[in-house]
Amino acid sequence: MARKYIDILKKSKMMLFQDVGKSFEDDSPCKEEAPKTQIQHSVRDFCEQTTFHGVNMIFTTSLYWVRFLWVVVSLVCICLCMYSFSHVKDKYDRKEKIVNVELVFESAPFPAITVCNLNPFKNHLARSVPEISETLDAFHQAVVYSNDATMDELSGRGRRSLNDGPSFKYLQYEPVYSDCSCVPGRQECIAQTSAPRTLENACICNYDRHDGSAWPCYSAQTWEKSICPECNDIGFCNVPNTTGSGNIPCYCQLEMGYCVFQPESRVRRIWEFQGNKIPEKGSPLRKEYMEQLTQLGYGNMTDQVAITTQAKEKMILKMSGLHPQRRAALGYGKSELIKMCSFNGQQCNIDTEFKLHIDPSFGNCYTFNANPEKKLASSRAGPSYGLRLMMFVNSSDYLPTTEATGVRIAIHGKEECPFPDTFGYSAPTGVISSFGISLRNINRLPQPYGNCLQKDNPQSRSIYKGYKYEPEGCFRSCYQYRIIAKCGCADPRYPKPWKRSAWCDSTNTTTLNCLTTEGAKLSTKENQKHCKCIQPCQQDQYTTTYSAAKWPSGSIQTSCDNHSKDCNSYLREHAAMIEIYYEQMSYEILRESESYSWFNLMADMGGQAGLFLGASIMSVIEFLFFAVRTLGIACKPRRWRQKTELLRAEELNDAEKGVSTNNN
């Protein structure tokens, strides 16, 4: 019995040892898998505690089909959230603008008003300038030809050139060919404006450039072309073989014994610029007439409007080439143009409050309220509290190229350059013209929302120094740079960008053709693409309404300068009354702002994240914490692992020693 018990005990002992061995074997893989276990443990903890809706459901259930369902629902919600995010992001990336309209009820500052006569220069003064006189004479010749409208084929092409030598700017007398009738027995002849049959039958006369008279006239056979030693500045010369050492071309009257300076290589024909008909067919002078017309730039041109436009352009070019003081002298004076002025019910000082501005198209213009430091404002709305002007235009002294009678007005900001030929309104004579203005202050957004020029940006390429940026000024600067590049000189109608650039010579035919050609090219559509002129970010825009009434009325009694009997008729023909005023004492401010800002983007994203995921910033922080912790676990160095393994091995050894001690 005792042996049986011993055997049983031995068996149980063996079994116990086997169990112990198993436990040791099971422990060793746990050591190796410790980092993975920690990572899994960390993932499980995060998923159970996160505030992301749906994620904690996946790990709190033991049923696999329910878990799969939660995974699908979570993924669908994440996709929907991403889609909504992209939709909101697209809306933000469009960078839409919104314009706020604000009505300000206060007195707006009065703008600057520039007034011009529609006629740029006085006719009787412009005639005294040789270049202008020649232009008008050529204009007359072209008009006479266009009336006939008969075309001949032109053959050959001459070239006109001025003689080198002393300057004869103030030349008064020159020889011209003329048809004339001679009295038998007398040497003197009388000039006529008709065309002679041949040059041999014509006379040569002393032509006075100032008054257009041709007298005295002598037969062409009694004149001789010669070289004179000296000439005075009005055109008379010493006869050859006398005192002097120059070589000046001249024409000498053989019988009278005097000589006249010849300004050009071709003696002018009086029937070309003063006659009313062209030479008849078959006459040798007709061909010569055509050649001269071609040289003047009006070849093959029968369109009178084109002729007028061409003449205007040439006149503007030649007048712009004059010195500014001389150009101003040919136009209208300040007190001459503006007869009466009142602002805000008070009389204004015409001499001090109007500033001269020389416009290439309209000559002398005068700007009211041009001083940026002095602030003028209307106290009330209405014509009585604005600017009232009486302008005297003197239409009897208009140039033949001026189409209409009246005044030109430009309304602009104080620091802006006036462009009355482009932005302006006309006002006729005999009428009181009321211009009611309204102000709109436009504020635009710069890049990346819009495309406008900031006020602080430097305008390095603007030819209008001292003025604010305007697209029109930008276009003209671009044009001037182009003219300098193509023609080698600056267009005298506009300011030049550098002092070293030379003005285009208005007497040079090649230069004139280049200016005309490039000017025409620039007005076409394709060439304007090179000028990238954009709007300014701050801009004052004045919109105008116009109304007119007859002026003066029949009952008013006014006094005129020339003391004519019918004073009202005189004013109706030569004067205009202008009123410029604010229509209302409020103005609009249009301000562009961004329609969808970053703040809106964050608000919408928060709404969608809350709707689809229940997520918030705390959820993001939780996720970041979890990510950092997981990375920390995964990236532990191997040495640390070896140390832990050694420590565990030592613990096992200690355990075994304990067992052996117990055995002892």
Add this chain to the structure above:
Amino acid sequence: MRGGGFVQIFKDFSNWSTVAVVPHVANANNKISRIFWIAIFLFVLGMFAYELYILIAKFFSYPATVNTEILFEKQIFPVVTVCNMNPYKYSVVKSNSAFSSVNTLMTTYSDATVGTFSTDKWGLYADNDETYDLDSRAADALVLEANLISDTAKVPALYTYADLIQDCSFAGIPCSESDFTKFIDPVYGACYSFNEDASLNYSVSREGIQFGLKLMLTVTQTKTNGNTDSLPTTKLAGARIGVNSRGSSPGLDSNGIDAGVGYESAVSVSLTQNVRAKKPYGTCVDREPDSSDYYKDFIYTLETCFNGCKQRDTIAKCQCANPRLALGSTDTACQPIKADLDCLQTLKGNQTSSTPNIDLLVECNCNPPCDESTYTPTVSLAQFPSTSYYVATSSTAGVGSCSSTNSKFSSKSDCQKWYNNNGMIIQVFLETLSYELYTETAGYTVSNVINDLGGQAGLWLGLSVISVVEMTGLMLVMGAFCVTGGAIKMAPDDDEIENDHRIKDVEDVKKEIDHLEKKHGEMESGSDGEVDDIENKGDEEKKKK
């Protein structure tokens, strides 16, 4: 059993629910706390329901937002239409047999103005004491008489391009007759539209008067020999100018500008574009229904809709159509007889008499167009021609320029006087390249609703889509519980625990161990030497266990 099951399900749900306040209700320690949390839950639920109602109501009110954009770019030049105020040449009307009725009408009208009345078919004698009504009736009669004459027969009396337009240039470049489209207006006769043809691409990339259209027109109310060429019914000497976008009806009666002779009229225009929203956000329409669209060849505008409505009203009341407006395919024009003219006169009353006239705003149901471009003109004047100007013309068919070779006039001043009485210059240009674009869009879209719904749900309840899925799952579980009648067990009870076979096995093992311990005690008392070894081994076993 059933109530206990529901409570158990709810407690289990509340432990893992993501809806706010719900876990607090389940985990409350006492009744007072539980009532407090239930009250809070009901409050936030009510607030959320209220906000949800506001969101839905706002969405279904379909609000519209109007965006204002100020654009700056190159623009297509608008269509400029010019007509003579005088529709027909009086000299041709008097001599041409096709215009015999018109000539008779003019003669009768001239006699009526000096007080001589005779019985005529137009009824001019009925207005012998009302000069304004006389003028109005004569003008209507002229339109009706002219409508009977075919367009081919009208040609000799109409103004040709060479008669009307003496000079044309665009941005300084000459234009020609091929740039104009001619059409015959019932009131103004021949009219010419510049830049109407789509093949022309006149556009403006700079603003200002130099970069627009310039026309010199002669309306020739008196010929060079002194004879008048205007009809007696023509009130004004000048031209009618219309500025509109391409494809639109000129609308000269409502939108035109009068330009008088003797002036240079500078017309500066600025563009405004409107893009409107359709139903349900706005009321705009692209076109009228085909059955009521009288202006199929033009872009739809409010003006065309009102004109069509007026024409339908005229047909309903007078049984004939007014040729001033567009005629439908089945309509018959009114005849120049007294009965029809009387009926047309009755349509010109006001809305306060016993038989009120049509009220367009009430009776027409006209909606604004979805895409509209409008040009706002500003006109300023200057006297034309100046005393020094010789009036350059490029036309060879006209009177010619005021040079000394013009044989039609005795002197230059006579020629300039003729132009002052018969001619004018028109300049149409863009005042600025900036234009305003008003775009009406939906103010509250589905995307906005989703954003706001997420915000409100998160604010009040911490709700999300997954929370909705949770509650759906809760409903499913409760439904399953009801269907099975409580057969589903959530936890075992005490009886089942006792009967579990695993518990029995554990108890059997305990008994065997106790039995072995007893046997160990007996063996110790039986043997001395072996007892020591057995005791030591037994101790070791106990320690390890």
